[in-house]
Amino acid sequence: MPAVKTKRMPRAVREQQMLDAAVQTFGQRGYMAASMDEIAELAGVSKPLVYLYLNSKDDLFSACIRREAKALTEAVRAGARPELPADRQLWAGLTAFFTHTARHPDGWAVLHLQARTHGEVFAGEVAAMRAEIVAFVTQLILATARDAHRDPDLPAAEVSGLAEALVGAAESLADWANSTPGVTARQAAATLMNFAWAGLGDLMAGRRWTPPEDDEDPAGQGAPT
Amino acid sequence: MPAVKTKRMPRAVREQQMLDAAVQTFGQRGYMAASMDEIAELAGVSKPLVYLYLNSKDDLFSACIRREAKALTEAVRAGARPELPADRQLWAGLTAFFTHTARHPDGWAVLHLQARTHGEVFAGEVAAMRAEIVAFVTQLILATARDAHRDPDLPAAEVSGLAEALVGAAESLADWANSTPGVTARQAAATLMNFAWAGLGDLMAGRRWTPPEDDEDPAGQGAPT
Amino acid sequence: MPAVKTKRMPRAVREQQMLDAAVQTFGQRGYMAASMDEIAELAGVSKPLVYLYLNSKDDLFSACIRREAKALTEAVRAGARPELPADRQLWAGLTAFFTHTARHPDGWAVLHLQARTHGEVFAGEVAAMRAEIVAFVTQLILATARDAHRDPDLPAAEVSGLAEALVGAAESLADWANSTPGVTARQAAATLMNFAWAGLGDLMAGRRWTPPEDDEDPAGQGAPT
Amino acid sequence: MPAVKTKRMPRAVREQQMLDAAVQTFGQRGYMAASMDEIAELAGVSKPLVYLYLNSKDDLFSACIRREAKALTEAVRAGARPELPADRQLWAGLTAFFTHTARHPDGWAVLHLQARTHGEVFAGEVAAMRAEIVAFVTQLILATARDAHRDPDLPAAEVSGLAEALVGAAESLADWANSTPGVTARQAAATLMNFAWAGLGDLMAGRRWTPPEDDEDPAGQGAPT
DNA sequence: TATGAATGAGTGTTCATTCAT
DNA sequence: CATGAATGAACACTCATTCAT
Numbered sequence: 001m002p003a004v005k006t007k008r009m010p011r012a013v014r015e016q017q018m019l020d021a022a023v024q025t026f027g028q029r030g031y032m033a034a035s036m037d038e039i040a041e042l043a044g045v046s047k048p049l050v051y052l053y054l055n056s057k058d059d060l061f062s063a064c065i066r067r068e069a070k071a072l073t074e075a076v077r078a079g080a081r082p083e084l085p086a087d088r089q090l091w092a093g094l095t096a097f098f099t100h101t102a103r104h105p106d107g108w109a110v111l112h113l114q115a116r117t118h119g120e121v122f123a124g125e126v127a128a129m130r131a132e133i134v135a136f137v138t139q140l141i142l143a144t145a146r147d148a149h150r151d152p153d154l155p156a157a158e159v160s161g162l163a164e165a166l167v168g169a170a171e172s173l174a175d176w177a178n179s180t181p182g183v184t185a186r187q188a189a190a191t192l193m194n195f196a197w198a199g200l201g202d203l204m205a206g207r208r209w210t211p212p213e214d215d216e217d218p219a220g221q222g223a224p225t
Numbered sequence: 226m227p228a229v230k231t232k233r234m235p236r237a238v239r240e241q242q243m244l245d246a247a248v249q250t251f252g253q254r255g256y257m258a259a260s261m262d263e264i265a266e267l268a269g270v271s272k273p274l275v276y277l278y279l280n281s282k283d284d285l286f287s288a289c290i291r292r293e294a295k296a297l298t299e300a301v302r303a304g305a306r307p308e309l310p311a312d313r314q315l316w317a318g319l320t321a322f323f324t325h326t327a328r329h330p331d332g333w334a335v336l337h338l339q340a341r342t343h344g345e346v347f348a349g350e351v352a353a354m355r356a357e358i359v360a361f362v363t364q365l366i367l368a369t370a371r372d373a374h375r376d377p378d379l380p381a382a383e384v385s386g387l388a389e390a391l392v393g394a395a396e397s398l399a400d401w402a403n404s405t406p407g408v409t410a411r412q413a414a415a416t417l418m419n420f421a422w423a424g425l426g427d428l429m430a431g432r433r434w435t436p437p438e439d440d441e442d443p444a445g446q447g448a449p450t
Numbered sequence: 451m452p453a454v455k456t457k458r459m460p461r462a463v464r465e466q467q468m469l470d471a472a473v474q475t476f477g478q479r480g481y482m483a484a485s486m487d488e489i490a491e492l493a494g495v496s497k498p499l500v501y502l503y504l505n506s507k508d509d510l511f512s513a514c515i516r517r518e519a520k521a522l523t524e525a526v527r528a529g530a531r532p533e534l535p536a537d538r539q540l541w542a543g544l545t546a547f548f549t550h551t552a553r554h555p556d557g558w559a560v561l562h563l564q565a566r567t568h569g570e571v572f573a574g575e576v577a578a579m580r581a582e583i584v585a586f587v588t589q590l591i592l593a594t595a596r597d598a599h600r601d602p603d604l605p606a607a608e609v610s611g612l613a614e615a616l617v618g619a620a621e622s623l624a625d626w627a628n629s630t631p632g633v634t635a636r637q638a639a640a641t642l643m644n645f646a647w648a649g650l651g652d653l654m655a656g657r658r659w660t661p662p663e664d665d666e667d668p669a670g671q672g673a674p675t
Numbered sequence: 676m677p678a679v680k681t682k683r684m685p686r687a688v689r690e691q692q693m694l695d696a697a698v699q700t701f702g703q704r705g706y707m708a709a710s711m712d713e714i715a716e717l718a719g720v721s722k723p724l725v726y727l728y729l730n731s732k733d734d735l736f737s738a739c740i741r742r743e744a745k746a747l748t749e750a751v752r753a754g755a756r757p758e759l760p761a762d763r764q765l766w767a768g769l770t771a772f773f774t775h776t777a778r779h780p781d782g783w784a785v786l787h788l789q790a791r792t793h794g795e796v797f798a799g800e801v802a803a804m805r806a807e808i809v810a811f812v813t814q815l816i817l818a819t820a821r822d823a824h825r826d827p828d829l830p831a832a833e834v835s836g837l838a839e840a841l842v843g844a845a846e847s848l849a850d851w852a853n854s855t856p857g858v859t860a861r862q863a864a865a866t867l868m869n870f871a872w873a874g875l876g877d878l879m880a881g882r883r884w885t886p887p888e889d890d891e892d893p894a895g896q897g898a899p900t
Numbered sequence: 901t902a903t904g905a906a907t908g909a910g911t912g913t914t915c916a917t918t919c920a921t
Numbered sequence: 922c923a924t925g926a927a928t929g930a931a932c933a934c935t936c937a938t939t940c941a942t
């Protein structure tokens with residue numbers, strides 16, 4: 001369904017229309033499978049105009065990534081207001097995250113799915129955003145856990161692994177919530193809060209699962225691919 | 226480095242060579258960016274032979290997904306031998322998972338990255354495998370938690386969300402472990418075990434974080450994209 | 451280096467700016483490779499203005515050819531003042547020619563290189579100018595030779611071939627002088643004067659090289675391309 | 676008139692057909708104006724095959740230049756057999772040159788007209804051939820003149836300028852002979868032989884035209900374009 | 901006098917796919 | 922069992938040109 005052909009818009013407006021169309025197309029088809037023709041038609045403009053304003057397919061994709069990454073990080077930061085106690089901040093940040101990804105599924109697909117599969121440049125742009133969110137969310141989680149368990153002993157060595165796990169969990173939950181009818185952002189956030197809150201708390205309280213030392217090589221596959 | 230040109234191989238062998246080349250190419254370039262030319266050259270055969278044996282690019286990609294999915298699920302199942310106690314089974318399954326993904330990065334990229342970005346057919350094939358692993362791992366986690374905490378009360382409503390979170394965490398950890406030098410499969414497994422074991426345990430013991438009831442809509446963004 | 455953007459110029463001035471930019475661009479890039487965008491930017495005006503004043507790319511190129519052709523023929527004619535003796539006229543005309551081409555390399559490139567490679571129309575416009583110069587220079591050469599050798603017997607049949615040879619020699623010398631540092635217009639003119647003066651003189655004195663009559667076909671190539 | 680569509684030719688043959696079509700098209704339209712579509716159709720093949728065999732428009736043009744340059748230089752060298760006296764060698768070389776350019780007008784256009792207007796790479800390839808011909812022809816001319824006039828005093832300082840003039844004259848004569856009905860290669864060669872033979876001879880005999888020393892600046896134009 | 905906004909038509913190039921042998 | 926020869930259809934990108942103001 002191509003947008004209604006509106007003529008003679010100022011450049012800034014047209015650019016946003018193009019980015020809208022591009023995010024939708026890239027999100028649904030992927031970078032390679034999306035054609036500039038399709039994006040232009042969806043934006044209701046001719047292809048040359050897209051090139052005039054956005055320069056190239058690469059640049060267009062980059063612009064999409066940057067716009068969506070900015071929108072997502074700002075949504076999360078805006079949700080978690082710093083005057084709240086840490087666990088409420090975390091709760092609000094997660095809720096904002098799930099709400100935003102639910103409202104902008106194509107943007108989320110661009111960031112989470114498509115940008116990671118093409119070239120180190122694009123992946124790098126997303127990785128930067130991800131790192132920012134990781135830092136933000138993890139800090140809140142740690143503060144939350146610290147408050148709840150009064151234990152300043154951080155098992156620092158594992159923190160980055162845990163952060164990865166947490167972010168991966170959140171990303172997966174976002175996909176799951178978006179594709180499962182009836183699951184709200186609040187429910188997804190609650191699930192993750194419970195999970196993270198208890199797990200981190202126990203870890204910091206020193207209650208941990210210990211791997212068996214006597215393992216033989218647990219996987220006997222041959223040489224790597 | 227194209228495979229040595231060996232002539233007159235039996236069909237089964239040739240097919241495996243082609244699949245090897247295809248998995249490598251698809252994993253590194255993505256479905257759309259991989260060209261049949263490149264795959265054929267890497268496999269050391271002519272293009273028509275690839276078509277003769279594998280029919281089309283779609284079918285070739287499907288075959289890759291199926292082969293790699295089978296290999297992964299079998300590796301996980303083989304690791305977790307049913308005579309062990311549940312937590313040891315879980316540990317062994319996770320270790321096998323991280324080991325396998327580390328040993329077959331291209332196959333893992335095909336399953337985790339590339340197949341999800343193109344068409345419902347491919348995504349469906351991966352989703353089936355994922356569902357199987359989810360079921361398997363979750364059952365183990367639940368058994369583990371039950372053993373440890375002796376609490377048969379399962380908050381069943383949340384289980385599928387938790388499962389998604391867990392699998393997402395595992396997937397993210399796999400990527401992180403593969404791209405972070407010095408992180409072994411055991412360490413990744415340990416991190417996830419700790420996380421999951423404590424979190425699930427607390428949940429089942431009824432210790433949970435309660436979201437505030439009085440929330441206003443925490444995110445006021447406009448209409449979806 | 452785009453021209454300074456000066457607003458509201460009278461039409462004649464703007465047109466010259468555009469022609470300057472066009473000659474430079476056409477001379478350096480060639481007709482096809484030169485873009486109206488580049489010319490407009492170099493002229494410091496917007497593209498529609500170029501079309502308003504010069505109508506089309508073809509017309510713009512034609513205008514360049516005509517302007518540069520006029521400038522060149524006028525420079526040559528102005529150099530060779532008719533009150534001088536014929537050989538001095540010839541000398542002055544050649545010097546003016548080499549001086550002008552050295553001072554306007556882009557204009558010379560347009561006339562000598564670019565206009566001849568595109569369409570009979572442009573080539574025709576240049577051919578007209580060339581014919582005029584040929585006529586002028588040849589007449590001077592002939593007069594010179596007549597004065598020097600007092601021989602009114604003109605081998606008329608060969609004159610046009612000689613004229614072509616002379617003009618071609620002059621054109622090549624112009625390119626050579628422009629691209630060889632340290633070669634002045636005077637030197638180029640002197641070289642050609644010597645060459646032409648002696649050659650023509652001998653010819654008219656009846657001293658000529660006679661081709662062998664008994665030749666077989668000296669080149670046995672196959673059919674034309 | 677597209678070539679008859681002959682199917683399944685061996686690669687070498689097809690490549691020559693493509694080069695034939697390319698030389699014709701480039702020679703008539705110029706590098707930029709020639710389209711790969713047109714070349715492919717004229718060669719009686721599809722565009723992808725042209726790219727498969729010749730790689731790119733640039734490479735195709737280069738291949739044309741090299742093929743035509745080789746053909747031309749070989750034709751000239753084959754004409755001038757070294758056992759002949761120098762003036763007969765020169766005569767034969769010139770005749771071969773004019774014959775070849777007359778028989779391959781498109782190839783000559785590629786070399787003389789089109790290749791010089793696009794990029795230093797192409798111009799360089801032609802310049803190399805030109806230098807070779809210049810060296811060859813000039814050496815013959817000098818030998819001829821030496822034989823005829825028994826004067827070993829070479830005004831060496833002017834030789835390169837004279838060589839340029841001679842080659843330019845030959846090039847111009849080739850164009851003129853090709854475009855003037857009824858002018859044969861022999862006539863063109865005779866014209867140039869006479870011209871060069873006498874001119875060079877006089878120069879070497881010390882009979883030269885002397886430029887006036889008292890000249891004021893003979894051309895008062897303004898700044899260069 | 902001057903321009904920001906816009907496009908139809910074309911370019912070089914690539915790719916999945918198929919014949920004929 | 923295996924391939925050299927070949928293409929239809931598409932894609933990213935560019936350009937001369939016009940309209941509305």
